Amino acid sequence: MSKNINIHVHHLTRVEGHGNIVVNVTDGTIEKCEWQVPEAPRFFEAMVRGRRWDDIQTIVSRICGICSITHSLASTKAVEDALDIEVSEQADTLRILMHYSEQLQSHVLHVGYLVAPDLFTAPSVVPLVPKAPDAVKTIIRAHRVANQWSDLLAGRTTHPTTLKPGGLTKIPTEKELRQLQETLKATVNDLVTICEVVLSVADKLPNFTRDTEYISLKQDNPPTYTFYHGDITSTDCNGDGPVHIRDWEKVANEYVSPQSTAKWTRWHRDAYAVGALARFNNNADLLSPLGKKVADMFGLKKGNCNPFMNNIAQLVECAHVVETSIEMIDRLLTNGLKEEKISVTPKAGRGSGCVEAPRGILFHTYEFDKNGDCVAANICIPTNQNHANIQKDFEAFVPQFMDRGQDDLRHGMEMLVRSYDPCISCSTHMLNVEFVK
Amino acid sequence: MWKLSKKDFQKFVTAMIGSDQQVVGVQAKGDRFAFGPLEQSEDLRLDYDVTLLPPKKYVLPQVETLMTYKIGGDYQSEMASEKLILLGVHPYDLIAINQMDKLFSQDQYDNHYMARRKNITMIACDVVTPSQNVFASSMGTAVVTEGYDILITEIGDGYVLDAATDKGKALMKLAPDATEASQDDLAKRKAVQDKNRTQLNKHPLECKPSYLPKLLERAYDHPIWEEKARTCYSCGSCNTTCPTCYCFDVQDDVNWDLATGKRWRAWDGCLLENFATVAGNHNFRKQRESRFRHRLYRKAKYIPEKIGGEIACVGCGRCITACIPDIANPVAIYNALLEDIGME
Amino acid sequence: MSKPRVAIFDFACCEGCQLQIVNLEEEILDLIGVVDVVEWREAMSEQSQEYDIALIEGSITRPEDEERIKEIRKRAKILVALGACATIGGVNKLKNNFDLDEVKTCVYGQDAGMPHLATGMTKAVDEVVPVDFKIHGCPIDRKEFTYVVRCLLMGKTPVIPDYPVCVECKAKENVCRWEYNEVCLGPIIRAGCGARCPSTNFRCFGCRGYVENPNVEAAKEVMDKYGLTIDDLKQKMELFGSKQEPTI
């Protein structure tokens, strides 16, 4: 086997956004091993300046098409925090329900369409259609359910139109919620099928572990496997308590890397990871019964440090959000749905919103002047927080898997990046934030 | 003439919903009203003021498949076959449908429209709550005397029902509790209608509607068209919401097999910029004012010439509400013309 | 006849429009039954240099991207701009309201000078190369997308509305947002979305771009009637219409 390796993956496929993999090994010595992010920067934080409080969501939703609901929720929460706007319990529950639809949509898309081809050694899902039509159709069906679910709660599947600081512009009818609940109940079986299909090829996931820090939200009151409320925690937080979301900048510690148009982050160590596995590692005890069952199926346990298992943690979460939503709908229906009027008076203020995107924790902060016009913004997206960790994984992965030859190594590294479910087009943002006081 | 108490009327509606016909009735939509499939009698709101869209959407659907085909030929007509009870149509809206019936059956008989129309059992109801912009009294459309199978009038404790056709009478079988209306009931019914004849009039027209064609005869080059149309968005809201507008577009689309497809028609509006554009981008009604004027002329001159003088504006006031720059009000225009060029 | 080869490319964008293609769900099987998708980085690893139809998502923001889109244009028989970023520049154009160096410093601070962070004015695709068809919207409407694709396969020019959103909004029986004194851009924005936003009680913010001949003067005049200012209108028009005709 050759001791020379030269990998240059320009624009990695089956991920959202543009990333490159570069590896040079000469005579067994690693000369270069890099994860690069050349995505065209879009400068959202600069662009929102001067825009009004009620336009922020519309703009920043466009950071990412795949997690647009998450960006919309984070920004809306941030605006509400800044402008001291209260949200009713009903609106809060409906938003969480909306958020779950995106978790399911994004996870099914990722595992089913983007990762599955790797496990079945196909270049894409297209050749799988004739090979495993039933499996593909099951995946499509689950994906469709997730999208119809977002359609109902968010107004559409991508870039929500029902979110407004203070609540929701439109709520579903009780009949629609009941129908959704029926659909979700019917989807449980499909999810189990998908898990079984993935389990049958799970041995294709490389056995690779690297100890790192896992960061996610944590909610104690009531204890919840949270995506939406709570504070920031980490597997390295040994009793030094969760960090309030307004202080997220102290967690992210962003810096510019010459390898990337997106900024990188670090907290207790050189790098940390966010995403489904991070949430699992911090909150696994709070999973729904079906979520726990799926974890058991794959032998996934708290403290897992195999980045490839993030794919499995996503399946666990699919089960969890569907099962939990069925309950949430019961609660909504028991309380009865009420039309709510929203009224907002702009004022000066600064606020933060933090929610879990499917691919990890997401932070938004805005500052407004007295007219409610935005004067400063800072956004830190999950994929950026994973970039440094991916680089560290590469540095550990290459020596370990180099012997398998260039093609296998390249494929392994591609899979490794994909397992983070990166969403690179979210890139861009601010360093040395200086808020106008 | 029949009489039903409010409670028995609810039973009647429930029985209709339980019948083999689909029932479409007026229901609340937010703080407004709209026609839609009725699932339970409690949802019916016969006290509504005006619906967002007129019931024309059930006689001339927004999109209607005319035919299916195989590429290369073999065209198959598609005709409506579903039976429908349309419940709660206001007199002015029914008069608009009566006009449309004439227009779609005269000259060239449109059997897509007519098939659908014949499948409808039309239950009209007299107005209880005048809407913010209604002027039916001015147009002589506040009360209707034909075109319905049943006409319902609320008289305090109950309803008087006039089953005018065989279809209507057959439907009354679903209301076994109906009693013959008394003289007193009929008098109350007449009072409701007499009141509506004069009271549905938020924008009084300063002339008889029958004079409008003559008025417009002399107003073609009047500056008012340009004045008003200056702020016209050409958004066609005045067309879309109007019960007497019926222009349509025809389009094709194929199925994914690229071997079969369908042709449908869909609502169109003469206010829209390219309504009269032909190949080569020549637009025969390019100016906003010429489109704006055309609508008013169609309402009060051109269509009347086709249907025996009836004015094709029934005074529902929807265009007034729908027009953001507030220029579409027909009465405002007619009255301004009357003031400026007078009666002859 | 062999199936037309379709390639999908992305530039600066959120990839939400590509996601709408994925979101066709079962219908995507119909789609791949009649076209060969030969390149689609977001969803597949296959790549190709040859294609008949290129679908372009995203706006052009860097010199290297201009070169790339020109290369794609050379190879494609038909080039379709997919979504607001590609058709009108999308929200990305908000950037053009600022000084570019200042924008970079705002986001990257003292590192703004690093070469890989270079950026230029945001351009819609047709500001760089000729575009044959546009599929509007942010994101695109799935129905409209499939309709346009079928039209292209049939060799027919798709009929895309050139009338305002109000047409579809009124047909949906929405109560007009203006009745709540909200600045809805529906009257000057191209329909085709089925009035998605107003149908969920959210004002139209203009993602499909202006109709060919919008009456902006009328828009200005009505502001008074609703107790609003021209600046309120301008703010909303800039969201998706920055540095784009007509401006106020």
Place this chain on the structure above:
Amino acid sequence: MCEGSGSQKDIYLPELATIRKKQKFTRLEMYYHVELDSEKELGHKAGQFVEVSIAGIGEAPISISSSPTQTGFELVVRNAGSVTNAIHNLDTGAKIGIRGPFGKGYPVDELKGKNIVFICGGLGLAPQRSFINYVLDNRDQYDDVEILLGTKCFEDRFYVDEITKWAQRSDVNFVETLDVGCDQWKGNVGVVTTIIPKVKTDLSKAHVLVCGPPIMYKFVLMSLAEAKVPKENIFVNLERRMKCGVGKCGHCQMNNQYVCQSGPVYRFSELGHVPEAI
């Protein structure tokens, strides 16, 4: 409610027809000879039109270019958009859908015994030819016949063989002009109004039939007014957007006139109350 018999035919449903002959005329125009599959004759009058239907693409109104005196019917189609482009792609033997004939056509009988002057601009020759050929087939029923034809350039001329024959006939005064001259062209150069003076008959007593692109009418009608042609004796053939052809869709309406029903041929004097016409 107006009752009508349920068995009436679907006015929107095309009948199948077959392209029997196809010939490229110019860069943009193609000629077709079409026969109904029912083997019935269309039974049209000169000046009427049909709706040509291409399943999957749509419909377009196209004038019948042939005289009612022959079997089948002829169309000249300019590639101007989706439907017309699809028609151009069809070969002999292909099926098309036909509805019609629609419209009123020329006052064939009224003009008998009269002097007739045809003024055709570009594609306007196609519909006029239906009447020209009728007149030539029944030459003895009409008095003087004169044909003025204006075409943009040499390459755009069509029905060339036929017009060459018209030019050779002694019982017809045929005058042709090109907007733009060229080496191959030895004849008149200038827009069609420039050859109006070449009409031999007394225009003020003639019946003049005009058909051409929208802008042509204004200028030709001005010249005819100068030549004192009574408005009653002028007939114009108008184009409008049409979606149904049967007086329902509203697109072809100009003031109170539905072109698909009362046109496309109009007596100019009757357009006095139709300001939108010209």
